[in-house]
Amino acid sequence: MANSSIGVAVIGAGMAGKAHAAAYRNAPALYESILPPIRLVSIADAFEPVAVAAAKRFGYSRHDTSWQAIAEADDIDVVSVVVANHLHREIVEGLLDAGKHVLCEKPLSDTLADARAMDDAAEKAATIARIGLTFRRTPGIAYIQQLIQSSQLGKVLHVSIRYWTDYAADPKSAISWRFKGRTGSGALADVGSHASYLAEFLAGSASNVSGGRFSTVIAKRPKPLGFVSGHGHSAVSDEYDTVENDDYATFSLGFDSGAAGTIEVSRVAAGHANDLQIEVFAERGAAKFNQTRPAEIELFLTEGDQAQQGYRRIPLGHPHPYVAGGMPIDVAGVGFGQNEGFLFQARAFLEEVAGLDESVSLPRNAGFDEGVHNMELLAAVAESERLGGSVVQLEK
Numbered sequence: 001m002a003n004s005s006i007g008v009a010v011i012g013a014g015m016a017g018k019a020h021a022a023a024y025r026n027a028p029a030l031y032e033s034i035l036p037p038i039r040l041v042s043i044a045d046a047f048e049p050v051a052v053a054a055a056k057r058f059g060y061s062r063h064d065t066s067w068q069a070i071a072e073a074d075d076i077d078v079v080s081v082v083v084a085n086h087l088h089r090e091i092v093e094g095l096l097d098a099g100k101h102v103l104c105e106k107p108l109s110d111t112l113a114d115a116r117a118m119d120d121a122a123e124k125a126a127t128i129a130r131i132g133l134t135f136r137r138t139p140g141i142a143y144i145q146q147l148i149q150s151s152q153l154g155k156v157l158h159v160s161i162r163y164w165t166d167y168a169a170d171p172k173s174a175i176s177w178r179f180k181g182r183t184g185s186g187a188l189a190d191v192g193s194h195a196s197y198l199a200e201f202l203a204g205s206a207s208n209v210s211g212g213r214f215s216t217v218i219a220k221r222p223k224p225l226g227f228v229s230g231h232g233h234s235a236v237s238d239e240y241d242t243v244e245n246d247d248y249a250t251f252s253l254g255f256d257s258g259a260a261g262t263i264e265v266s267r268v269a270a271g272h273a274n275d276l277q278i279e280v281f282a283e284r285g286a287a288k289f290n291q292t293r294p295a296e297i298e299l300f301l302t303e304g305d306q307a308q309q310g311y312r313r314i315p316l317g318h319p320h321p322y323v324a325g326g327m328p329i330d331v332a333g334v335g336f337g338q339n340e341g342f343l344f345q346a347r348a349f350l351e352e353v354a355g356l357d358e359s360v361s362l363p364r365n366a367g368f369d370e371g372v373h374n375m376e377l378l379a380a381v382a383e384s385e386r387l388g389g390s391v392v393q394l395e396k
Helices: 015-029 048-058 067-072 085-097 112-124 139-149 187-203 338-353 368-386
Strands: 006-011 038-044 062-064 078-081 101-105 129-132 156-165 206-215 220-224 236-242 248-255 260-266 274-282 285-290 296-301 312-315
Touching: 006 015, 006 067, 006 338, 015 038, 015 048, 015 078, 015 101, 015 338, 038 048, 038 067, 048 062, 067 085, 078 085, 078 338, 085 101, 085 112, 101 338, 112 129, 112 368, 129 338, 129 368, 139 187, 139 274, 139 285, 139 296, 156 187, 187 206, 187 248, 187 260, 187 274, 187 368, 206 368, 248 368
Parallel strands: 006 038, 006 078, 038 062, 078 101, 101 129, 156 260
Antiparallel strands: 156 274, 206 248, 220 236, 248 260, 274 285, 285 296, 296 312
C-alpha cells in the first residue's frame, strides 16, 4: 500500500474516539512526509448527533451510524475501534473479515475468552491488527525505559504506579457501560490496564500478582436521561441502577527479574482528574514521572558527589524519545501531553499499514497477543482478590 492512499475511519465518537480522529488527521505532519495520502473518510457512532459533530470537527468526509457500514465501505482501509469493551470482539472480527486494518482501544475486550478469540482472528487475518497501549509512547515514560535498558539506572528493584482519576467521584454522575460487568472490569480495567502494562514496560515480565483488593464505594448511580459520552456527565433521572464493578483497586506484582511493584488505581479520587504517577527505583538511582507535568521527569543518580545527590528535573525535548522532528517546536520547555501519545500511535500504525520500514523513533504498536497478556494479568488480580489476596502465578 506504499504508493496508494489510505482511507481512515473511527468507530466511536466519544472522548477517546475524538483523540484517534484528531491523531489520524495530524499524523502526516508528524516527522518526515513519507506517508501516502491519508483520506479521512468516516466517523461512526450509534448516536448520530455525536458522529455528525465529530466528522465535521475533524474534517472527515462523512459519518455513519453502524460499524457494518464501515466494514462494507470500499473506500476505507484503516479503522480505529473505540467503543465499549464488550462490543470489541464482534466489531473487530467483522472488520478483519472485511479486510480492514484495525487499531483497537485497550483493554482488548471484557472477557479473556473474547480477547483470545480476537487474537486468533488477528493471527489468521491478511491485514494488520494492533492494540493501543498509548502510554508507552509518552516521551517521559519511554525515556525512563531507555535509562533502564541502557543500564544508566541499572537493574530495577521496585516500581510504584498510582493512577488516580475522579471521573466517577460525583455520586450523581450517570451510570453507563463503565459501571457494568464483573468486579475487576471497573477502575482496574479502565485505568489499571494502563498501569499494569506500564509496570511491565519498565520492570520486565511479571511472574505473579498478590494482594488484590477491590472496593465499590458508590453502590448505585442515577440512570441518564440521554446519551452519555466518555467520562462526561449527563442529565440524570430519579431512578437509580446498581454499580457492578470496582471504583478502587490495588495489587502487588512480582517480576521475573526479582523486582517488585505496587499498583493503585481509582476512579473516585476527588481532585485528581487524570493523575498517573510512576516511581522506579533501581540499583543506580531512581526516576519519577507525573502525568500532570508530562513534559518532564525527575531523575536521581547515586553516582557522583554525595553532597550533591538528589532528584533533578529533566525538561523533555529534542534528545528524548518521540520529540525530535515530531513536535512542531521540539525543544525542551515548550510542553506536550497525553494527546500526543495518540498522535505517535496513529503515525506508527499508518506507517506499518503503508509498508514502510520501522524507524527507531516509532516502534510498531503492540499486537493482540500483548492485549491478551494484559487481560490475563488483570484476571490474575481478580483471582487474587477472590482468594483473599493470595499470590497468583502468571502463566508463561
